[in-house]
Structure formats: C-alpha cells, structure tokens
Amino acid sequence: MIVIEDSHNGNDTIVVGHWCNNGCTTFHLDDLNEICRKHFVAEFDKQELLEALKTHDPENEDWELLSQDEDNLAVIELLLKNGKVFEKFARSKSWEIRREVARTGHYLELLSTDVSSDVRCEVVNHGQFLDAFLNDSYWYIRMVTAQKGHRLDHFINDIDPEVREAVARQKYGLDILKSDNDPCVRWEVAHQGYALDELVNDPVHWVQRKAREMLAAQA
Secondary structure: OEEEOOOHHHOOEEEEOOEEEOOOOEEEHHHHHHHHHHOOOOHHHHHHHHHHHOOOOOOOOOHHHHOOOOOOHHHHHHHHHOOOOOHHHHOOOOHHHHHHHHHHOOOHHHHOOOOOHHHHHHHHHOOOOHHHHOOOOOHHHHHHHHHOOOOHHHHOOOOOHHHHHHHHHOOOOHHHHOOOOOHHHHHHHHHOOOOHHHHOOOOOHHHHHHHHHHHHHHO
16 A cells, blocks of 8 residues: 555545545546546656555555555545455445445445445445335435336335336326326326326416427327
8 A cells, every 4th residue: 555645735645456546536547647637636746656656566455454444434445446345344334434335336235224325325226125225214215216117016105206206207107196296296297298188287387388298299
C-alpha cells in the first residue's frame, strides 16, 4: 500500500493493489493520466505518485493485514475494488462499508435484511432475494422491486402510489389501476394506452390530457 499525505487538494492519496483514491475520486491505475487531466491534478502531485509507484507491486499486497483497518473506508473501498471481499466487511458496523460490499454483488442474502436502507437499495438493484423487500419499510425499495417485475400481484395494493405506478409501467393490473385513487397512477395507466375512453373523463385535467394525447396518437 502507498500513502502520500497531503497530496491532491490537501487530501491523502492511497494506493492499494491496482486502485487509487486521491480524496476526490477512486480510479484504476491504468486511468491515471486521464484522471489527472480530468480533475486538474497538479503536475507535482502526479509525478510524486508516479515516483511512488515505481516500487509498488500491486500483486504483492498483504490483503489480510489491510482488511483489519476496518475504520478506514478509503482502504476498504480499494480492497473491494481489487476484488478482495471479506465476509467481515458485510458485517461491519459501518453502513458505508456494508453498502460498498453490496455494490460488489457479494453477500447479498445477508445484506438483504440490513438495517440500513442505503445498503438494501444496493442489494435490490442486483435483482436478487427480492422476496425480502415485499414489505420493506422504504417505499423506494418496494418501487424498485416492482420495477423488476417481481410479485406485481402484491405491489398492486401497495400503500404508496409510486409503487403502484411502477406496477402500471409493467402493464399489470391496468383494469384495477385505472380507478386508482391517486391521479399519478391513473396518468400512468393512460400513458400505457389503457382505458383511454374512460380516462378522457377523469376528474383531473392532466390525466384527461394524457388520455386525449394517447387517443390522438392511436388515430
């Protein structure tokens, strides 16, 4: 591992394996020149890093030793970028570390019931263990689950209209959702081209307008 203190913009630059974090962004060492150009890294800072890399062997890190520094999010992130995913990271007290583990696609079953909604958001994005999110306390997670087409028969009755909108986008249950009490859901039903003859008489003018637009497009 390389640590250059007070480097780019006063931040420490850390290199672990093939990856680097300069306090502003995390990048693969192959992209060093492009990152320096894009982020206006001073030539002195770039040359200082290049000099340090001359003695750096990215394949010869002590991964187990580095994994013990669980309070250093930057180091843990770099370990994960190098594909070194330890189960203890998935059980870390830091929700940020657990979120980074979820992003890698490892230990998703364990993290699907995480107390942090940020972690669960990363898990649901992978489209696995979706049953764990059927009654999630965070509407956004339920919405993403519905967007993936999972258990639409369950989500059609969700208390949040954003979730029911996601169901309508899947063209599921439109015969029910056309009468939904939320106009945003009915607008989505019209957008799907369903029940237009009914929705042109909707009590909400912008639902009517969408129905008319769709009818005109079909003419």
